[in-house]
Amino acid sequence: MHEFGIAESILAAVEGRADGRRIRRARVQVGALLRAAEPSINDAFALVAAGTVAEGARLDLVTLPARISCRACAHTTTSVDPYAVCPACGSADVDSEGGDDLVLESIQLAEASHVPGDSRGDRGNPGRPS
Template sequence: MSDVHEFGIAEAVLDAVERRAHGRPVRRARLRAGALLRIAPPAMDHAFALVTEGTVAEGATLDLVIEPVRLNCRECGLTTESDDALAVCPACGGVDVDTEGGDRLVLEYIQTAEESHVPGHPRGDRGDPAGPH
């Protein structure tokens, strides 16, 4: 079900999760991925479950948020966003489109077994990407 692409990404995510967890059991992680990375959510869930076996993140839920790509059509001038990395212009059907963004991969937060998402929680990992991790 999962292919090599998602498996490699899942391994990188696990590495980042383990660094943030500092040995604490992890219940949930949130990953923001650009549409250009072409991550298939079911394949990513499967790959993450496989790579986390026997780790602090075993059984953790991975919340995957796909970040859209901005499309600029060279044929009609339309600018729009799409979750499809291979999108055509929705206005004219043109395939001559420039893309912007949609290529980030960010581990936004983790939630450990001892914590919940409470703003201002002194131990961090509280869902605030700008907060301490």
């Protein structure tokens, strides 16, 4: 299953950005040619993330289209279908470009249960001078 390889790559990126902090959610851009289905990737990610800062975190996938160029009619378009045919002439003789990206777009940290310091002195407390 190629989902585990993708999930391991995502986990490495998440751990690098998290810097030891717990993760609740991550948003990942995935190229269409990687054929990554969100439920399968989330299942694989749950297994590889067990015991890490990302344990229990969910992934939100954003599928990036590939650019396809038809060799028969020279029509160019984009598609999220990894098995795309030319929409102009129906030919399957197409070249694809891109669509193999895997980019960690953002992470959402889990909320801390205790933040040290004097919360009454925050700027949000108008009754206390700064």
